[in-house]
Amino acid sequence: MENFTFYAPTYFAFGKDTEADTGSYIKRFKGTKVLIHYGGGSVIRSGLLERVKESLKQENLEYVELGGVRPNPRSGLVYEGIELCRKEGIDFILAVGGGSTIDSAKAIAAGAVYEGDFWDFYSGKIVEQALPVGTVLTISAAGSEGSPDSVITKEEGMFKRGATGEALRPRFSILNPALTQTLSPYQTACGVTDIMAHLYERYLTNTKDVDVTDRMIEALLLAMIQAGPKAVRDAADYESRANIMWAGMMAHNNSCGVGRTQDWTSHDIEHELSALYDCAHGAGLAVTMPAVFTYNMHHDVMRFAQIAVRVWGCQMDFAHPEETARAGIEALRSFLISIGMPGNFAGLGAEEKDIEKMAHSACYGNGNTGSIGGFVKLEQKDVEAIYRLML
């Protein structure tokens, strides 16, 4: 195991009706003037936004609002938010929504206390200072509620990049599984896929002897395999949604990724798809992961065999471990399709003609200098081959 530090000081309030305490948590973490940041209609239609505002009023907290966050959140709204924070003297940002809203809130939080262009953080600069952020989560997926990460799409050129820094960990996150009961089966499945991708990205490591984190990752994948289809089938199933919600946070707060190299190839390759076609990130990952794993399998057949046996219940073929490894990848693909995810480019609205452009952007954008991948080093020609496996 490699040396590491781990610091995850987010306060989680989990369960039914917990959003009623939003105001008191903001007070606990010293907020006085709040920017409430959210997306579109659903938080308004469901009455959630009203309930949250009511909770702030009860604590005599001042607030201003900025809605309009879209999936694959855009830089334009971030600039608007930063300006608003400065003009209004905001000292706390509350994100009410999913990963897109939280990531947009984090970008605003970092930008509001930074003299330069906030995009610097999405070009490799570590975030060391930010306004405090709290969240009321409405979809289990991105794990942004407990992570120090944020992903934003730059409108000029439509590319998607990530920023990180301990200052971006939310001060508190309110996780009420009931708030996710209004999601469609497709949205639910996208979330489940994203969570599973966060686990696979950590599982694919070149560090030896990391059984404890291997086992934790496998545990969370098994929990998703059990709860995912139930939540997709029955939106009202609170218990499955509760299991998914805690797994989604644990999958990405990095307690199961410490001390080991990680991959993130599937995310880098997917980001090009959702940036260009505006498809759902989870749907993009469902198509990307089996292709990436098939391409990379021979780098460490036993690792893919291990996850096949332990997570997917495949029988170990001791004479031909690569058969087991392949069966595990096929089991993942079948599972994702069974919960309603697309299986190829067509299902995403993606086009073969863009492959070269996307592969180039993946390998040369985001501070990359010609390659991606923490597990296997991949160059543009490799990434192109992976995209072709998705046709």
Added chain:
Amino acid sequence: MENFTFYAPTYFAFGKDTEADTGSYIKRFKGTKVLIHYGGGSVIRSGLLERVKESLKQENLEYVELGGVRPNPRSGLVYEGIELCRKEGIDFILAVGGGSTIDSAKAIAAGAVYEGDFWDFYSGKIVEQALPVGTVLTISAAGSEGSPDSVITKEEGMFKRGATGEALRPRFSILNPALTQTLSPYQTACGVTDIMAHLYERYLTNTKDVDVTDRMIEALLLAMIQAGPKAVRDAADYESRANIMWAGMMAHNNSCGVGRTQDWTSHDIEHELSALYDCAHGAGLAVTMPAVFTYNMHHDVMRFAQIAVRVWGCQMDFAHPEETARAGIEALRSFLISIGMPGNFAGLGAEEKDIEKMAHSACYGNGNTGSIGGFVKLEQKDVEAIYRLML
């Protein structure tokens, strides 16, 4: 899943040579005048205490020392530490040692800022204020490095009680697996057993549909089953010790115990043994757990069958699940004996004549009013029967 809150803001520095940064972590968490608290000879002999002091000197931190913590730490030294803190104006307590030292440090930290008798906290009062505590861990076992708990033995009467409160979570914990390489096989096995007990206490729940935390607990148990025997066999095996160290923290920071009832019967029953006979807590648990589980098995046969299949690799006997449940308990017992733990009263130096006294103390001490157990409610006669299973 039940509603819960989770807040674990301890900063972990994990890996080789991390104790060299102790001073800078104390500074980061605003300590200026430090009480260094430790046990006996081993931290002196190994040179660890000197290295830690050197690190404090480099940061120009003042410190005083209080050694002499014993296993099953005593109230007498806590009173001494509280007085010392007040006299010297201490604002940070650094524990260098294992669970006993950390628990003693936490007791001092709570008592130093409390007007009454610190024992109030070990009689049921929640700790809401305490001096900040940091730790340099030397044995993976108690999980106190990441928990809000502390256990102290009161010398008058020799009984062992616990306190809890978020204020007791360490500000930082330095986890260097290499520091545990000087432990004997017996000490290592005691630690492994304690960690496994923390997982079983959480596993035995009456809450339904908590698959995500079930799976996480199973994962950490599997990691212990893999790493435990290797560390016992080869003290120098850094990688196994690293896996055990992270598992030990995760087992007790409660991320795998949230939203579910927990048991803690084995701990309550064991505390009487280690208080009366001064045996190692882990050794006491090795004898206690199989007896408790055998007695309680019929309360939820399928839960015991689940852990037997998923953790111990038992074949499910679908016609007779109780056979599988029993096989899992036997597998646990055999495993513990295989790593050098005792299997009965004699191995602990415990005596049949004390059973009634211990059962009474367990059921009526620590604020209990005649029964113990979060999984099955047990009265004195039940506890006596369990002790008899250990003869």
